[in-house]
Amino acid sequence: MKITKLTTWRVPPRWMFLKIETDEGITGWGEPIVEGRARTVEAAVHELSEYLVGQDPRRINDLWQVMYRGGFYRGGPILMSAIAGIDQALWDIHGKALGKPVYELIGGRVRDKVKTYCWVGGDRPAEIVDGMRHARTLGFDTFKMNGTEEMDHIATHADVDRALEKFTQIREAFGNQIDFGIDFHGRVSVPMAKVLLRELEPLRPLFVEEPVLAEQWEHYARLAEHTAIPLAAGERMYSRFDFKRVFEAGGISILQPDVSHAGGITECVKIASMAEAYDVAVAPHCPLGPVALAACLQVDLVSHNAVFQEQSMGIHYNQGAELLDYVVNREDFAVDQGHVRASEKPGLGVIVDEERIVEASRRAADWRNPVWRHADGSVAEW
Ligand SMILES: O=C(O)C(=O)C[C@@H](O)[C@H](O)CO
Numbered sequence: 598m599k600i601t602k603l604t605t606w607r608v609p610p611r612w613m614f615l616k617i618e619t620d621e622g623i624t625g626w627g628e629p630i631v632e633g634r635a636r637t638v639e640a641a642v643h644e645l646s647e648y649l650v651g652q653d654p655r656r657i658n659d660l661w662q663v664m665y666r667g668g669f670y671r672g673g674p675i676l677m678s679a680i681a682g683i684d685q686a687l688w689d690i691h692g693k694a695l696g697k698p699v700y701e702l703i704g705g706r707v708r709d710k711v712k713t714y715c716w717v718g719g720d721r722p723a724e725i726v727d728g729m730r731h732a733r734t735l736g737f738d739t740f741k742m743n744g745t746e747e748m749d750h751i752a753t754h755a756d757v758d759r760a761l762e763k764f765t766q767i768r769e770a771f772g773n774q775i776d777f778g779i780d781f782h783g784r785v786s787v788p789m790a791k792v793l794l795r796e797l798e799p800l801r802p803l804f805v806e807e808p809v810l811a812e813q814w815e816h817y818a819r820l821a822e823h824t825a826i827p828l829a830a831g832e833r834m835y836s837r838f839d840f841k842r843v844f845e846a847g848g849i850s851i852l853q854p855d856v857s858h859a860g861g862i863t864e865c866v867k868i869a870s871m872a873e874a875y876d877v878a879v880a881p882h883c884p885l886g887p888v889a890l891a892a893c894l895q896v897d898l899v900s901h902n903a904v905f906q907e908q909s910m911g912i913h914y915n916q917g918a919e920l921l922d923y924v925v926n927r928e929d930f931a932v933d934q935g936h937v938r939a940s941e942k943p944g945l946g947v948i949v950d951e952e953r954i955v956e957a958s959r960r961a962a963d964w965r966n967p968v969w970r971h972a973d974g975s976v977a978e979w
């Protein structure tokens with residue numbers, strides 16, 4: 598079998614789909630993307646295609662090493678996201694060629710279903726309690742939301758109170774009937790992370806994500822000494838080589854590699870395996886589309902330390918298209934009491950509507966995240 602063609606489509610809301618064709622008529626799909634840098638990743642995918650066309654798509658490990666090492670420079674969000682989407686499509690082809698789900702090709706599943714959680718509250722967390730009430734009707738009992746809006750390096754007492762009050766409201770509304778993770782989204786400085794973690798402790802969030810920016814990773818261990826709240830991070834780290842120092846320094850209890858940013862299924866299964874050796878859980882990051890989610894689920898199904906899976910149903914970024922709008926087999930993503938069952942379908946287990954993708958690509962705007970500023974006019978972390 599030989600790879601013959603790579604085609605990409607940028608589509609609403611902010612995703613990109615990749616189709617890899619072969620000379621035996623089997624196609625594979627992937628979702629290479631860096632949110633807000635779709636065109637850059639698209640260029641990287643087509644540069645990498647020079648290493649792929651004419652090659653056997655089933656030699657995934659070798660093609661991965663060629664893509665990672667062959668261009669001398671390596672790593673980072675753009676190249677690792679391009680490799681990620683290609684890797685997903687190669688696994689999709691391999692599974693389809695053998696008539697088996699990807700998880701069967703990597704030792705079979707360790708679980709029958711995967712726990713998921715639902716975003717509520719948007720960029721500037723609001724209407725959280727109502728959002729949770731609605732999502733509970735869809736079967737979710739676990740949620741994630743942003744912890745703050747813009748936060749000054751040293752925030753005021755009022756700002757801290759404003760950030761905390763919504764979490765008190767959640768516990769008042771639902772008690773211990775629901776669980777929630779809080780995403781600090783890199784918006785919080787190290788000193789303020791200490792303050793917020795202390796104040797949040799009695800409310801028992803499930804985790805606090807990106808307590809500080811990934812480039813401040815050396816503070817994870819120190820922050821972990823200040824709190825019993827599990828700390829989570831990983832969406833802005835892109836390979837085993839990025840995660841290595843986090844494992845050695847400690848502090849992160851839940852690792853969140855993004856299977857569309859961190860080298861794909863091949864790399865994320867290895868990252869999950871490294872995490873298991875350090876007793877670190879894995880909860881793949883996925884605010885993206887259905888192919889990315891299907892790839893994450895394959896990682897979850899073979900990783901004993903996978904604990905829950907992010908999915909983008911109802912996420913505030915999905916303007917212009919929802920998670921399953923491009924999917925034919927929607928029933929494979931049904932959420933039953935917060936869980937998604939393992940798909941028995943071959944490959945990634947997702948069947949996309951190519952016509953719908955092509956049509957949507959004609960109206961794909963270039964999504965950009967907002968550039969926030971503090972009251973004094975300086976740039977704020979979004
Ligand atoms: O889902 C998450 O945990 C996020 O932090 C969302 C963020 O990753 C955006 O996708 C960036 O555009």
Ligand SMILES: [Mg+2]
Pocket residue numbers: 780782806807832
């Ligand atoms: Mg996040």
